[in-house]
Amino acid sequence: MTWRVLWFLIKLGVIGALAIYFANDPGRASFDWQGYSVDMPVGVFALIVLLIVLLFVYGERMRQAVFRFPSRWRAQRQAIREAKGYRALTLGMVAIAAGDADESKRQTRRARDLLTEAPLTKLLQAQTARLTGQDDAAQKYFEEMREDPEIAFLGIRGLMNQALRDGDQARALELAEEARKLRPTARWVLTELLDLQMEAGLWNKATATLDEAERTGAISTEDAAPLRVRISLHRAKRLSDDGDTSGALKAARIAMKADPGDVDSIAATADLMRQSGQAKKAEKLVTGAWKENPVAALAQAYKALAPANATPLSEVKRFEALLAINPDAPEGHIALAEASLAASLWGEARTHLQKATDLLGDPPPATVCRLWASLEESEHGDLTKAHAWLMRATEGDVASGGDSGSGTSVAVRPKTEETLPV
Numbered sequence: 001m002t003w004r005v006l007w008f009l010i011k012l013g014v015i016g017a018l019a020i021y022f023a024n025d026p027g028r029a030s031f032d033w034q035g036y037s038v039d040m041p042v043g044v045f046a047l048i049v050l051l052i053v054l055l056f057v058y059g060e061r062m063r064q065a066v067f068r069f070p071s072r073w074r075a076q077r078q079a080i081r082e083a084k085g086y087r088a089l090t091l092g093m094v095a096i097a098a099g100d101a102d103e104s105k106r107q108t109r110r111a112r113d114l115l116t117e118a119p120l121t122k123l124l125q126a127q128t129a130r131l132t133g134q135d136d137a138a139q140k141y142f143e144e145m146r147e148d149p150e151i152a153f154l155g156i157r158g159l160m161n162q163a164l165r166d167g168d169q170a171r172a173l174e175l176a177e178e179a180r181k182l183r184p185t186a187r188w189v190l191t192e193l194l195d196l197q198m199e200a201g202l203w204n205k206a207t208a209t210l211d212e213a214e215r216t217g218a219i220s221t222e223d224a225a226p227l228r229v230r231i232s233l234h235r236a237k238r239l240s241d242d243g244d245t246s247g248a249l250k251a252a253r254i255a256m257k258a259d260p261g262d263v264d265s266i267a268a269t270a271d272l273m274r275q276s277g278q279a280k281k282a283e284k285l286v287t288g289a290w291k292e293n294p295v296a297a298l299a300q301a302y303k304a305l306a307p308a309n310a311t312p313l314s315e316v317k318r319f320e321a322l323l324a325i326n327p328d329a330p331e332g333h334i335a336l337a338e339a340s341l342a343a344s345l346w347g348e349a350r351t352h353l354q355k356a357t358d359l360l361g362d363p364p365p366a367t368v369c370r371l372w373a374s375l376e377e378s379e380h381g382d383l384t385k386a387h388a389w390l391m392r393a394t395e396g397d398v399a400s401g402g403d404s405g406s407g408t409s410v411a412v413r414p415k416t417e418e419t420l421p422v
Contacts, residue, residue: 027041027042028040028041028042029041029042029045084110088107088110088111091103091107092107092111092128105128105132125137125141126138126141126142126145126158129141135162138158138162139159139162141158142155142156142158142159142162143155143159145158146159152182153179153182153183156175156178156179156182157179159175160172160175160176160179160192163175169196169199169200170200172196173193173196173197173200176189176192176193176196177193179192179193180193184212184216184218185213185216185217185218186218187213187218187219190209190210190212190213190218190219191219191227193209194206194209194210194213194227194231197209198230198231198234201238203231203234203235203238206231207228207231207235210224210227210228210231224258225258225259226258226259226262228254228255228258228259229255229258229259229262229264229265230255231255232251232252232254232255232258232265233251233252233255233264233265233268235248235251236248236249236251236252236255236268236272237268239251240272240275245272245275245276246276248272249269249272249273249276252265252268252269252272253269255268255269256269261289261292261293263289263293263295263297263298263301264297266285266286266289266298266301267286267297267298267300267301267304269282269285270282270283270285270286270301270304270305271301271304271305273285274304274305279305279307282305283302283305286298286301286302286305287302287322287325290302290322290325290326290329290332291325291326294325294326294329294331294332295331296331296334296335296367298331299322299331299332299334299335302318302319302322302335303315303319303335303339306318312339312342312343312344313343315339315342315343316336316339316340316343316345316348318339319332319335319336319339320336322335322336323335323336328359330355330356330359330360331356333352333353333355333356333359334352334353334356334367334368334371336348336352337349337350337352337353337356337371337375338371340352341371341374341375341378344378346375346378346379349371349375350375350379353368353371353372353375356368357372363392363395364392366392366393366394367393369389369390369392369393370389370390370393372389373385373386373387373388373389373390373393374386376389
């Protein structure tokens, strides 16, 4: 700003100096042209020249302004129409998100009239048709979007969601493969494709998809771990059901390697090791995991590793050894109380149930309540107390949504969709 002021003052000074110079020594300019003789002061001559130059400069600008006015006017009107159209498009999307069918139809008409060339109007039309139950019309709009390179991905996604709602898994898988070709690094596409490949039992393809997603950075190594666990565990179960214990064990170990702390992987690996005749190693695996994370799933896995000739009393001894590894673990006391009940050791069962109740606090979980009910009925035949404990167990189930175990599960398919709700 300082330089601009200085430059203005310099120009003002130059003009003032010239004015003073011509005022003190005006001089005269004389010339003959086409039979005319011109004689005038130099200052007047310079002013005339300046006016002619200004006339040419600003006259050209005025000519351009006049000739460009129609195109600028049309561009301004088009800009206003587009602004109104995109506002209608936005309001239509908001109406769809709110479930307002009437408003979405009204805004769809406005957007269609104002934005004749905007590809996203097809998305609004498709969404409105779907909201109003016109599935055939929505299908048509999504197919049109699929043919438009600019919005083909959104069209494919809309068609895939419709296929999933209709239960057509094969069609959804085909569309997911097509979507991956358009957006190979999109997380939503890869996770949806993983889920569909797993549901179809395409475990090798699912593994390859996850490897590619992790390699390209579409899914981080940390996020890929639970997905790899899920794929490997499903594959292990399928192989086990087919009688391939060795292949199943290998798949379970891959799951455990992906997430060493996942209790489902540990339990599955231990069970498959037992089936392979490696019961001692399986027990060592479970007790090692129990030391770090004493949860119910590991207690159940440990119980499943009992020898074929095990007796109720020998099971009590086994669970006493497990509890000794982590004496303050409530799940250890619960497991030992359950084993004691099976062996009719009422005092032992009561001691450990009380310890578990104290550690877990009030109210105790449904599992503990059921064991108390079993103890009261088995030891004293007290059906009143047993019923009271069962009622508490029912209340606990309602409050917690039921016993879901301590294992972890990972949903591949995302619960929320991306920006546009196709």
